[in-house]
Amino acid sequence: MPVGRRRKQAERSANLLMLGLLAASGLLAALIVLEDQVRPIGPLGSAHAHADFKVYVNGQEIDFGRPEYDYVNPLAHLHTNNPNGCCVIHIEAENVPLGLFFASLGVRLTDNCFSISGTAYCNDGRNTVRLYVNGRQSREFGNYVMQDLDHMLVTYGASDQAEISRQLASVASDACIFSGKCPGKGPANGDLDDIVAFAGGPRMARGTGFFIAPAK
Numbered sequence: 001m002p003v004g005r006r007r008k009q010a011e012r013s014a015n016l017l018m019l020g021l022l023a024a025s026g027l028l029a030a031l032i033v034l035e036d037q038v039r040p041i042g043p044l045g046s047a048h049a050h051a052d053f054k055v056y057v058n059g060q061e062i063d064f065g066r067p068e069y070d071y072v073n074p075l076a077h078l079h080t081n082n083p084n085g086c087c088v089i090h091i092e093a094e095n096v097p098l099g100l101f102f103a104s105l106g107v108r109l110t111d112n113c114f115s116i117s118g119t120a121y122c123n124d125g126r127n128t129v130r131l132y133v134n135g136r137q138s139r140e141f142g143n144y145v146m147q148d149l150d151h152m153l154v155t156y157g158a159s160d161q162a163e164i165s166r167q168l169a170s171v172a173s174d175a176c177i178f179s180g181k182c183p184g185k186g187p188a189n190g191d192l193d194d195i196v197a198f199a200g201g202p203r204m205a206r207g208t209g210f211f212i213a214p215a216k
């Protein structure tokens, strides 16, 4: 075989190898992204995290301490009577999105509307629905997967930055009491409600603030 052709062939195999590597790494990246997007909600008891949140519509705070919002969905719920915080979200499984919690209360949050009690508040050019997580705006809305000690704000309106800053500052920091991460602020175990809710005898994983679900 002439030298020229042999070199061309070698180049071609190198190119093919490179192409293969690129395709493989692309596939890997795609799989990682895919896995990131479709994390299934874990079984009840697979996590026990707590998050603080507030919702404002046109500057008015929505009261989630009302009795009809008490312990609606085991996977993510409020204990509205708890003296350490009526409105801490108790998250009892891995990968629970904010939208699942809201849906159990008849609330819907999308990139376009916030709906509650049959009324939809939608983006109209003047008013906008926004979600903030830990002080930063999030575009995930109802798909946002809640994490332990999150501070979330949902706000709808023509709010200026000063008003939004005021609303952000108003989000309580009670979740840490229930997660056992701020013992100076409340009792080490401020989460007796969840022990009762888990009738069947969950065990507290010592020092973690997380329950181990009873074996089935």
Ligand SMILES: [Zn+2]
Binding pocket: 048, 049, 050, 090, 091, 178, 191, 194
């Ligand atoms: Zn809890």
